[in-house]
Structure formats: C-alpha cells, structure tokens
Amino acid sequence: MKKLVLALGLALLAGPARAGYAPPVTDPLTVKACGECHMVFQPAFLPARSWGGIMDTLADHFGDNATMAPDKAAHIRKVLMEGAADTGGGRMGAKVMRRLDPGSTPLRITQTAPFLRKHDLPASIWKRPDVVTRSNCPACHAAADKGDYEDH
Ligand code: HEC
Ligand code: HEC
Structure with a gap:
C-alpha cells in the first residue's frame, strides 16, 4: 500500500501528467544552440515537419x-x-495536434491555432514593455523554460 501511495505521488509530481506542461x-x-537568442522552445508546440522546416531555413531564421x-x-x-507535437x-x-490545421507547416508557434486560441489577450498585455514579442514566453510564464505553462 505504502508503495502504491508513493508511486501515485510520484506520478502526480511527474511533469507529463500535468496539464499545461510541455517536456x-x-x-x-x-539547449546551447537554440537558447542563444531566445528561450529553447519546447518541441511539443510544433509538428515534426515544422521543426524540419525550421532546420532547413536557418540561414534566414526570422531575419x-x-x-x-x-x-x-x-x-x-x-x-x-523526436520531441515534436x-x-x-x-x-x-x-x-496541439488536435487544433493544428492538418495541411499547414507553421514555422512559428505563435501563429498556430492552438497558441492563438489560448492567447486571445487584451492588446494592452501584448504592449507591456517587458513582453517585447509574442514569442517571449518567459515574460508571462515564469517557468516557461522548465516547460511549465500553468502558472503565469
Ligand atoms: C542568432 C539568433 C537565433 C538563434 C541561434 C536561434 N534563433 Fe530562433 N529566433 C530568432 C529570432 C530573432 C526569432 C524571431 C523572434 C520573434 O519575432 O518573436 C526566432 C524565432 C524562433 C521561432 C518562432 C517563435 C514564434 O514566434 O513562435 C522558433 C520556433 C525558433 N526561433 C526556433 C529556433 C531553433 C530550433 C533554434 C536552434 C536550431 C533557434 N531558433 C536558434 C533568433 C535565433
Ligand atoms: C503576454 C503574455 C504571454 C506570452 C508572451 C505568452 N503567453 Fe502563454 N498564456 C498567457 C496567458 C494569460 C495564458 C492563459 C490563457 C487562458 O487560460 O485562457 C496563457 C496560456 C498558455 C498555455 C495554456 C496553458 C494550459 O494550462 O493549458 C500555453 C501552453 C502557453 N500559454 C504557452 C505559451 C508559449 C509556448 C509562449 C511563447 C511562445 C507563450 N505562451 C507566450 C500569456 C502569455
């Protein structure tokens, strides 16, 4: 019994079981190469074909x-x-896959339907000086780098 309780406790603590968690x-x-200029975005926010597209276009990576x-x-x-949606x-x-347009290969998380659906926020929030850009996840999700998007 004790063992079962412990196992349940661990399962609850383990990230993947939580809503709002991206590994x-x-x-x-x-981490080093993709964390140089911005947060290392969790692969779960885009399908594999999108990550392929991003890696194919690094010479012109959003300018x-x-x-x-x-x-x-x-x-x-x-x-x-391997970590994709x-x-x-x-x-x-x-x-993410449930809401993504099946014919699309988005290169931006911030332009996908699942992102837009959760981020229909007042313009005043996007204009906050610390936000700068929509892709600045940590501005609003303090633990974004740990994959935790539940507390913000
Ligand atoms: C030289 C700097 C630099 C490096 C290195 C870099 N990026 Fe970026 N990345 C940018 C810039 C600039 C943007 C655009 C930010 C914006 O407009 O909000 C961006 C945007 C992105 C976006 C889209 C964010 C959104 O709006 O949803 C993804 C995904 C992304 N990068 C993935 C990667 C990956 C994967 C790597 C590693 C292979 C990487 N980046 C390395 C500069 C960089
Ligand atoms: C300007 C602030 C802001 C920025 C920047 C932002 N978010 Fe959010 N995000 C929010 C708010 C507020 C919510 C809650 C919306 C709701 O619950 O309806 C949210 C919700 C979410 C959720 C849903 C969490 C859940 O429990 O299902 C995810 C996932 C998420 N954001 C990911 C991201 C990612 C990834 C980025 C960066 C690419 C990002 N956010 C950038 C404000 C922001």
Whole structure:
C-alpha cells in the first residue's frame, strides 16, 4: 500500500501528467544552440515537419542567420523532431495536434491555432514593455523554460 501511495505521488509530481506542461529539451547541444537568442522552445508546440522546416531555413531564421555545422544541425534536427507535437510531445503535443490545421507547416508557434486560441489577450498585455514579442514566453510564464505553462 505504502508503495502504491508513493508511486501515485510520484506520478502526480511527474511533469507529463500535468496539464499545461510541455517536456523541455534536455539535449545539451540543442539547449546551447537554440537558447542563444531566445528561450529553447519546447518541441511539443510544433509538428515534426515544422521543426524540419525550421532546420532547413536557418540561414534566414526570422531575419537572423542561425546557420551551424551540418553535423550539429543534423543532431539538433533529430532531437527536435523526436520531441515534436506528433512524436514525443506527450499530452501537450496531442493537444496541439488536435487544433493544428492538418495541411499547414507553421514555422512559428505563435501563429498556430492552438497558441492563438489560448492567447486571445487584451492588446494592452501584448504592449507591456517587458513582453517585447509574442514569442517571449518567459515574460508571462515564469517557468516557461522548465516547460511549465500553468502558472503565469
Ligand atoms: C542568432 C539568433 C537565433 C538563434 C541561434 C536561434 N534563433 Fe530562433 N529566433 C530568432 C529570432 C530573432 C526569432 C524571431 C523572434 C520573434 O519575432 O518573436 C526566432 C524565432 C524562433 C521561432 C518562432 C517563435 C514564434 O514566434 O513562435 C522558433 C520556433 C525558433 N526561433 C526556433 C529556433 C531553433 C530550433 C533554434 C536552434 C536550431 C533557434 N531558433 C536558434 C533568433 C535565433
Ligand atoms: C503576454 C503574455 C504571454 C506570452 C508572451 C505568452 N503567453 Fe502563454 N498564456 C498567457 C496567458 C494569460 C495564458 C492563459 C490563457 C487562458 O487560460 O485562457 C496563457 C496560456 C498558455 C498555455 C495554456 C496553458 C494550459 O494550462 O493549458 C500555453 C501552453 C502557453 N500559454 C504557452 C505559451 C508559449 C509556448 C509562449 C511563447 C511562445 C507563450 N505562451 C507566450 C500569456 C502569455
């Protein structure tokens, strides 16, 4: 019985069981390369084909040049595609896939239907000086880097 209670307790604490949780990237190379200019976005917010598209266009990455050595890029592509909404993205990934336009390959999380649905916020919030851009998740979700979007 004690063992069962403990197991239940651990299951409740474990991230993937919680709503509003997206498994964060743990691969050191990806964390370093994709965390240089912004938060390391959780792969669960986009389907694998989108991460492929992002890795194919690093030379013009939203106006920045984020090119890297081909072997490094291949490794990171694999990490992102394995954690994507339609692969290893868990409960958050499944939620994203349910609402995503099936014919689309969005390169921005912030332009997907699931994001827009949860972020129909007053314009005054987006204009807060600390927000800067919609992709600045940590401005409103203090633990965004840990994949926790429930408390904000
Ligand atoms: C040289 C700086 C730089 C690096 C390195 C970089 N990015 Fe970006 N990234 C940007 C900029 C600038 C934007 C646009 C931010 C905005 O408009 O809000 C962006 C936006 C994004 C977005 C879209 C955010 C949204 O609006 O939903 C994704 C996804 C993304 N980056 C993924 C990655 C991945 C994956 C890597 C690693 C392979 C990476 N980035 C590395 C600069 C960078
Ligand atoms: C300007 C503030 C702001 C920014 C920036 C922002 N969010 Fe949010 N987000 C919110 C608010 C407020 C809610 C709650 C909306 C609701 O519950 O209806 C929310 C809800 C969410 C949820 C739903 C949580 C749940 O319990 O289901 C997710 C997931 C999420 N945001 C992810 C992101 C991601 C990823 C980014 C960055 C790419 C981001 N947010 C950027 C304010 C923000």
